[in-house]
């Protein structure tokens with residue numbers, strides 16, 4: 001039995017990992033040179049509670065179940081996850097009915113621990129909030145994580161359990177005979193398969209077309225952000241939502257897992273062809289900042305370290321497309337718009353254990369190992385442990401990224417685990433993610449990559465393709 005998963009975002013990565021619990025041969029194809037570089041790379045990183053979702057929909061049930069799976073998953077895969085809770089705040093009387101609707105919706109969806117708080121309680125817990133706040137809906141199950149780290153960790157663990165990983169290998173077509181999938185054809189080769197899972201994010205409509213399914217066209221809804229450096233401290237300790245609007249959950253103030261504060265996202269519909277339009281705009285970033293300041297007025301904007309944008313894969317009916325199709329062996333986990341990050345563990349479970357296990361007659365492996373150990377961060381180790389590590393390997397005493405205190409030892413480990421580009425190192429170690437955004441460490445990381453991979457420095461790229469970092473030799 002051979003199963004191909006298309007797409008190494010959070011959804012495809014978790015599906016691939018679930019599949020490696022069974023005796024099938026599992027292949028994962030990702031067109032980018034690394035895991036988690038699609039929608040998974042740029043979002044709010046919130047593990048949502050589920051009160052925003054319409055009761056009775058797949059989005060609601062997968063979101064609430066996915067949220068509950070995060071604790072175990074993050075423990076098994078050694079990925080950061082914190083249940084910090086969230087407030088949805090009403091800043092005027094006309095927003096109060098929406099707060100009440102979200103509360104009741106949350107109760108129907110089975111979201112645990114929801115409470116309505118008055119102004120005094122909200123301000124006592126979050127003193128930097130806009131003093132005009134009238135009330136807040138408190139949801140303690142909301143969490144934050146690092147989405148790309150979870151995708152990378154899931155793939156590392158799956159590979160340990162037998163996954164055949166193909167990065168930088170986009171799927172170009174799929175052959176179907178008598179309404180059964182037969183072959184996956186990539187930029188490099190062709191593979192006989194018994195089943196295919198379409199987890200291609202924004203491009204999942206194009207993959208569905210490869211088997212002749214005319215899925216609704218996915219259109220990108222751009223969300224722009226400004227990220228404040230961790231020097232800002234905890235101006236808020238939970239995720240702060242406004243009341244939602246017709247397009248999105250609104251512009252938020254979100255503590256990030258490594259201590260920064262994220263402002264955004266905006267919501268701007270783009271045409272279906274603009275699936276790579278992740279550039280930021282002056283208007284968008286301004287909107288993100290002003291929207292956030294409406295919730296938390298005294299944000300120190302001199303600490304903006306980075307702006308970026310993500311593209312939500314929107315479906316016309318706002319629903320996920322998950323499950324079987326009219327083509328035997330072709331399954332979908334497509335149109336995974338927000339809260340797709342939250343829902344992903346539940347979607348993976350459902351597709352693999354409730355659908356594919358039966359349809360394909362999959363048998364459990366006796367030796368599946370669910371545990372993966374992350375790269376040890378010297379910064380997080382306590383004194384003696386750090387000393388012991390440095391004694392064993394002095395490269396762990398050599399700090400390369402000053403902002404995030406990432407050592408040469410960690411960068412080398414990231415490369416040995418699959419990083420081939422500067423971004424590959426950055427997303428595995430946070431080197432280059434700090435206040436200077438790589439201004440002081442890019443050259444050093446580049447030279448370590450070249451040395452470890454035995455390549456010339458000029459062949460090291462930012463993120464593969466034509467993203468060259470060096471143009472030529474100035475002086476020998």
Ligand SMILES: Cc1cc2nc3c(=O)[nH]c(=O)nc-3n(C[C@H](O)[C@H](O)[C@H](O)COP(=O)(O)OP(=O)(O)OC[C@H]3O[C@@H](n4cnc5c(N)ncnc54)[C@H](O)[C@@H]3O)c2cc1C
Nearest residue numbers: 007009011031038039040043046171201223339340341342
């Ligand atoms: C602005 C914004 C904010 C969000 N905030 C949240 C949030 O806070 N919480 C939450 O739960 N959700 C959030 N989401 C939604 C969440 O990010 C997505 O639902 C999730 O990341 C989708 O993951 P995915 O694996 O489906 O897609 P992707 O991460 O895009 O993965 C799909 C992969 O398929 C690859 N691919 C495409 N075509 C091919 C091909 N032909 N061959 C091989 N590979 C291919 C792509 O390169 C990509 O890596 C947000 C989204 C955005 C944009």
